[in-house]
Amino acid sequence: MAKEKSTRKAGRPRSQAAQQAVLDAxxxxxxxxxxxxxxxxxxxxxxxxxxxxxxxxxxxxxxLAMAALMQEPVDPFRSPGGSAKQRLQAxxxxxxxxxxxxxxxxxxxxxxxxxxxxxxxxxxxxxxxxQSRAFGHKLIEQAIAEGAVNPAVDIEAALDALYGPIFFRLxxxxxxxxxxxxxxxxxxxxxxxxxxxxxxxxxxxxxx
Amino acid sequence: MAKEKSTRKAGRPRSQAAQQAVLDAxxxxxxxxxxxxxxxxxxxxxxxxxxxxxxxxxxxxxxLAMAALMQEPVDPFRSPGGSAKQRLQAxxxxxxxxxxxxxxxxxxxxxxxxxxxxxxxxxxxxxxxxQSRAFGHKLIEQAIAEGAVNPAVDIEAALDALYGPIFFRLxxxxxxxxxxxxxxxxxxxxxxxxxxxxxxxxxxxxxx
Amino acid sequence: MAKEKSTRKAGRPRSQAAQQAVLDAxxxxxxxxxxxxxxxxxxxxxxxxxxxxxxxxxxxxxxLAMAALMQEPVDPFRSPGGSAKQRLQAxxxxxxxxxxxxxxxxxxxxxxxxxxxxxxxxxxxxxxxxQSRAFGHKLIEQAIAEGAVNPAVDIEAALDALYGPIFFRLxxxxxxxxxxxxxxxxxxxxxxxxxxxxxxxxxxxxxx
Amino acid sequence: MAKEKSTRKAGRPRSQAAQQAVLDAxxxxxxxxxxxxxxxxxxxxxxxxxxxxxxxxxxxxxxLAMAALMQEPVDPFRSPGGSAKQRLQAxxxxxxxxxxxxxxxxxxxxxxxxxxxxxxxxxxxxxxxxQSRAFGHKLIEQAIAEGAVNPAVDIEAALDALYGPIFFRLxxxxxxxxxxxxxxxxxxxxxxxxxxxxxxxxxxxxxx
DNA sequence: ATATAAACGAGACGGTACGTCCCGTCTTTCG
DNA sequence: CGAAAGACGGGACGTACCGTCTCGTTTATAT
Numbered sequence: 001m002a003k004e005k006s007t008r009k010a011g012r013p014r015s016q017a018a019q020q021a022v023l024d025a026x027x028x029x030x031x032x033x034x035x036x037x038x039x040x041x042x043x044x045x046x047x048x049x050x051x052x053x054x055x056x057x058x059x060x061x062x063x064l065a066m067a068a069l070m071q072e073p074v075d076p077f078r079s080p081g082g083s084a085k086q087r088l089q090a091x092x093x094x095x096x097x098x099x100x101x102x103x104x105x106x107x108x109x110x111x112x113x114x115x116x117x118x119x120x121x122x123x124x125x126x127x128x129x130x131q132s133r134a135f136g137h138k139l140i141e142q143a144i145a146e147g148a149v150n151p152a153v154d155i156e157a158a159l160d161a162l163y164g165p166i167f168f169r170l171x172x173x174x175x176x177x178x179x180x181x182x183x184x185x186x187x188x189x190x191x192x193x194x195x196x197x198x199x200x201x202x203x204x205x206x207x208x
Numbered sequence: 209m210a211k212e213k214s215t216r217k218a219g220r221p222r223s224q225a226a227q228q229a230v231l232d233a234x235x236x237x238x239x240x241x242x243x244x245x246x247x248x249x250x251x252x253x254x255x256x257x258x259x260x261x262x263x264x265x266x267x268x269x270x271x272l273a274m275a276a277l278m279q280e281p282v283d284p285f286r287s288p289g290g291s292a293k294q295r296l297q298a299x300x301x302x303x304x305x306x307x308x309x310x311x312x313x314x315x316x317x318x319x320x321x322x323x324x325x326x327x328x329x330x331x332x333x334x335x336x337x338x339q340s341r342a343f344g345h346k347l348i349e350q351a352i353a354e355g356a357v358n359p360a361v362d363i364e365a366a367l368d369a370l371y372g373p374i375f376f377r378l379x380x381x382x383x384x385x386x387x388x389x390x391x392x393x394x395x396x397x398x399x400x401x402x403x404x405x406x407x408x409x410x411x412x413x414x415x416x
Numbered sequence: 417m418a419k420e421k422s423t424r425k426a427g428r429p430r431s432q433a434a435q436q437a438v439l440d441a442x443x444x445x446x447x448x449x450x451x452x453x454x455x456x457x458x459x460x461x462x463x464x465x466x467x468x469x470x471x472x473x474x475x476x477x478x479x480l481a482m483a484a485l486m487q488e489p490v491d492p493f494r495s496p497g498g499s500a501k502q503r504l505q506a507x508x509x510x511x512x513x514x515x516x517x518x519x520x521x522x523x524x525x526x527x528x529x530x531x532x533x534x535x536x537x538x539x540x541x542x543x544x545x546x547q548s549r550a551f552g553h554k555l556i557e558q559a560i561a562e563g564a565v566n567p568a569v570d571i572e573a574a575l576d577a578l579y580g581p582i583f584f585r586l587x588x589x590x591x592x593x594x595x596x597x598x599x600x601x602x603x604x605x606x607x608x609x610x611x612x613x614x615x616x617x618x619x620x621x622x623x624x
Numbered sequence: 625m626a627k628e629k630s631t632r633k634a635g636r637p638r639s640q641a642a643q644q645a646v647l648d649a650x651x652x653x654x655x656x657x658x659x660x661x662x663x664x665x666x667x668x669x670x671x672x673x674x675x676x677x678x679x680x681x682x683x684x685x686x687x688l689a690m691a692a693l694m695q696e697p698v699d700p701f702r703s704p705g706g707s708a709k710q711r712l713q714a715x716x717x718x719x720x721x722x723x724x725x726x727x728x729x730x731x732x733x734x735x736x737x738x739x740x741x742x743x744x745x746x747x748x749x750x751x752x753x754x755q756s757r758a759f760g761h762k763l764i765e766q767a768i769a770e771g772a773v774n775p776a777v778d779i780e781a782a783l784d785a786l787y788g789p790i791f792f793r794l795x796x797x798x799x800x801x802x803x804x805x806x807x808x809x810x811x812x813x814x815x816x817x818x819x820x821x822x823x824x825x826x827x828x829x830x831x832x
Numbered sequence: 833a834t835a836t837a838a839a840c841g842a843g844a845c846g847g848t849a850c851g852t853c854c855c856g857t858c859t860t861t862c863g
Numbered sequence: 864c865g866a867a868a869g870a871c872g873g874g875a876c877g878t879a880c881c882g883t884c885t886c887g888t889t890t891a892t893a894t
Contacts, residue, residue: 015865036321041854050867055856108379112320116381129380153401156383157373157392164372165365171316171375172337173324175364184365192400193361219843220885226845249875258846263877427838428890434840452737457880466841471882524795528736532797545796569817572799573789573808580788581781587732587791588753589740591780600781608816609777635869636859642871665849674872679851 021047022054026068035106038065065110066124069103084143085186088162091139092182095132096166100177108170133159149190161189222264229255230262234276243314246273266328273318274332277311292351293394296370299347300390303340304374308385316378341367357398369397430472437463438470442484451522454481481526482540485519500559501602504578507555508598511548512582516593524586549575565606577605638680645671646678650692659730662689689734690748693727708767709810712786715763716806719756720790724801732794757783773814785813 025047029038040061044051058064080090098104107128114121136159143149149158162185169177233255237246248269252259266272288298306312315336322329344367351357357366370393377385441463445454456477460467474480496506514520523544530537552575559565565574578601585593649671653662664685668675682688704714722728731752738745760783767773773782786809793801 018866039854040856048867050869051856052858053866056866060856061854109320112317112379125380125382130382133382147403149401150403154392154396157389157396158401160373160376160383161369161393161396164374164376165368166372167376167379168368168372171320171379172333174333174338174341175368181365184362185369188362188365188369188400189396190400190402192396192398192402193357193366194398194400195355195358217843218841218887220845222844223885247875248877252846256846258848259877260847260879261845264844268877269875427836427892428840429892430839431890455880456882460841464841466839466843467882468842468884469840472839476882477880525736528733528795541796541798546798549798563819565817566819570808570812573805573812574817576789576792576799577785577809577812580790580792581784582788583795584784584788584791587736587795588749590749590754590757591784597781600778601785604778604781604785604813604816606816606818608812608814608818609773609782610814610816611771611774634861634867636861636871638870639859663849664851668872672872674870674874675851676853676873677871680870684851685849 018047018049018053019057022049022057022064023068023071026064027071030065030068030106031103034102035065035109040064062110062114063118063120065106066114066120069107069110070124070127084139084146084148085190088136088139088143089182089186091136092162092166092186093179095163096177096179096182099166099170105170108167112171129163133163136162158189162186223261226255226257226261227265230257230265230272231276231279234272235279238273238276238314239311242310243273243317248272270318270322271326271328273314274322274328277315277318278332278335292347292354292356293398296344296347296351297390297394299344300370300374300394301387303371304385304387304390307374307378313378316375320379337371341371344370366397370394431469434463434465434469435473438465438473438480439484439487442480443487446481446484446522447519451481451525456480478526478530479534479536481522482530482536485523485526486540486543500555500562500564501606504552504555504559505598505602507552508578508582508602509595511579512593512595512598515582515586521586524583528587545579549579552578574605578602639677642671642673642677643681646673646681646688647692647695650688651695654689654692654730655727658726659689659733664688686734686738687742687744689730690738690744693731693734694748694751708763708770708772709814712760712763712767713806713810715760716786716790716810717803719787720801720803720806723790723794729794732791736795753787757787760786782813786810 022043025043026038029042029046038061040051040054043049043061043064044054054064058067080087082090099108111125111129114124137155140149140153140155140158144151144153165185166177166181169175169181230251233251234246237250237254246269248259248262251257251272252262262272266275288295290298307316319333319337322332345363348357348361348363348366352359352361373393374385374389377383377389438459441459442454445458445462454477456467456470459465459477459480460470470480474483496503498506515524527541527545530540553571556565556569556571556574560567560569581601582593582597585591585597646667649667650662653666653670662685664675664678667673667688668678678688682691704711706714723732735749735753738748761779764773764777764779764782768775768777789809790801790805793799793805
């Protein structure tokens with residue numbers, strides 16, 4: 001920490017250090033002032049780096065934001081013991097915790113405004129969202145193996161029925177989000193909302 | 209004397225025509241070139257309006273975008289006949305249809321980047337998302353009244369388990385979205401994903 | 417009969433109070449913040465008057481400035497007793513005093529930037545400069561009558577040789593201006609700068 | 625070779641070509657449309673230059689105007705042979721010629737409205753007025769050396785008695801200006817306006 | 833007395849220009 | 864050489880005023 005101040009050193013080598021400084025500066029700005037205040041010019045100034053050095057690595061501020069947000073791993077994927085349902089709930093809780101922060105909101109916004117098809121956008125989505133979702137996928141497969149979930153279920157849809165509501169509430173902001181939501185969602189998804197002991201009042205539509 | 213009539217403010221009233229032209233121009237630009245190309249300057253030029261006239265009514269480009277997107281009603285809330293489940297599916301389909309367009313994506317993005325607490329942002333959320341969701345709320349209440357849904361269910365959570373996955377997929381883009389998703393989600397939500405007989409004595413649903 | 421009639425227009429007469437308020441506000445702004453800060457909008461606000469009321473009377477800010485500066489008479493044209501030279505000096509001193517103030521500078525600037533041929537500009541020049549100069553004209557004529565000035569002299573040129581240097585120094589600012597300048601100029605103009613007892617025609621060697 | 629080593633600042637040097645284009649455009653606008661139509665925006669457009677490039681070099685339109693007017697030397701200071709008086713007259717004629725043009729008027733106006741104490745304003749005054757006046761100074765010193773002018777004379781005052789009337793007439797516009805004014809002024813200044821052979825002050829007090 | 837007409841304050845209108853910020857590119861110097 | 868510094872042409876920002884145009888409200892004649 002003490003030697004961080006004297007990065008001057010009068011030397012040439014800076015190539016890797018410069019990129020790290022850029023990412024750090026970008027993260028700092030996003031954290032303290034928000035995504036909207038992130039500009040290449042400011043990042044360059046705060047990182048003590050020339051603008052071309054940034055453009056050499058990222059095409060625009062958006063890509064830089066994605067790269068910076070990808071720096072720190074999103075989530076440790078807590079998965080303590082317990083039943084399949086309990087493990088899934090614990091995982092969802094950690095997702096909730098991660099995304100209900102300022103950084104989580106920035107990730108959501110960055111994701112929303114990303115050029116959908118760019119390589120970096122895919123990597124970003126994969127790293128910050130889908131990696132976590134993939135962990136959930138594994139948990140559901142375990143649950144099926146344990147006989148806790150019907151093997152015929154559409155796993156992708158089930159996953160989105162768990163993750164979707166979280167992001168939906170964070171995005172739209174119509175309802176507060178806390179960790180109890182994890183339990184509510186998992187319970188509902190497992191048991192459904194039909195009255196107990198009742199089938200559907202019409203034959204389940206097996207064809208679409 | 210009796211001058212109680214003048215609730216009217218002094219000065220020339222704001223031109224409703226100018227404001228409409230601004231909103232139309234904004235909508236046109238967003239539709240044809242995307243939210244990113246929306247600038248006050250362009251809108252002013254294309255609407256044949258001075259910039260201050262725009263700033264007199266909206267604080268920045270973001271607010272203008274929200275106002276423009278609010279212009280046209282989002283959805284007609286189709287609700288044909290049929291069972292509660294069927295009506296809910298039909299409604300979700302129309303939501304899917306609306307939001308899987310270019311305009312739907314712009315709405316999502318605008319929503320994501322909105323200043324959460326501003327008056328206009330609340331109005332925007334309310335009009336473009338929550339109004340539709342409120343319709344879903346009514347459908348679920350009907351379903352409960354018809355005995356098709358357990359009265360103890362957390363209706364808000366159930367609604368978000370239906371809308372959330374749609375926006376989640378649109379936002380993250382990990383899976384394509386089509387209208388069949390409506391059926392899948394409703395079925396899953398109603399029956400749950402547990403193996404048959406665990407929470408109800410209903411016969412196992414026919415697998416696909 | 418002959419009841420004075422049709423010259424008077426119908427309708428509400430122009431408010432003399434409003435016009436005075438406008439001129440006062442304009443003078444105040446010019447005095448405290450300078451000519452450059454004079455804007456119709458500010459004057460209207462400070463005078464508690466609508467902009468059209470100003471435009472009804474003056475075509476633009478420049479004309480308003482001239483009118484406002486003309487409000488107060490420029491100078492009382494002091495002319496105490498004494499010889500013709502002394503009276504001229506006294507007059508010049510009062511001119512110097514008047515124009516070496518902030519208001520004098522604003523007058524100079526307003527004069528410089530005026531549309532030369534407009535009616536108001538002529539009136540302005542006439543009132544703030546030429547009226548004073550006309551007084552000087554009278555003094556020189558008196559001096560001629562007294563035998564103190566050669567009757568063949570070009571009075572206009574002589575006047576400008578007295579007034580010109582004052583404005584020149586104020587405008588260019590290359591030398592400070594104080595009241596002693598009046599005496600210096602008058603003395604020089606009366607006696608000339610040639611060596612005593614000499615009146616021209618001895619061509620010195622013309623080498624460069 | 626005298627290669628300046630570290631005095632040189634880092635970074636891309638300012639484009640001398642761009643600055644020249646700006647000055648040329650400014651001069652063109654002032655010449656064809658007048659000082660009042662000079663705006664940074666137009667200059668930028670006509671010079672094919674970004675606005676910040678202009679602001680990087682000049683603080684506002686006024687400074688740019690001064691710089692542009694300084695571009696071309698004001699006067700060649702004609703000084704043909706002849707007596708001291710004749711040389712002075714010739715010089716004044718060239719001053720008259722220079723300043724009775726459109727450009728001369730713009731210079732006068734720019735001078736009048738300049739922030740008196742700014743560095744550039746001083747340079748401007750020095751270059752466009754005082755340099756010429758300094759030439760006149762030299763001519764008067766020569767005249768003194770030749771015995772054509774009384775050595776006790778206040779040279780500064782004498783100079784202003786020559787230049788002042790010219791600018792006074794140009795500024796106020798009460799009398800036309802032509803080259804004959806040079807002769808009139810020089811003659812009057814040299815000989816004075818008192819009756820010939822008279823250098824005393826004995827005022828025969830006539831009536832008031 | 834009652835119209836009628838003009839001027840009033842207020843303030844929005846279409847515009848122009850301001851001076852600033854940032855974009856993404858380029859040019860130069862230095863280690 | 865690579866990387867800092869920083870100027871470049873450009874575009875948009877949000878603000879200040881411009882001079883014009885409604886508004887609804889006085890205030891005077893002219894009917």
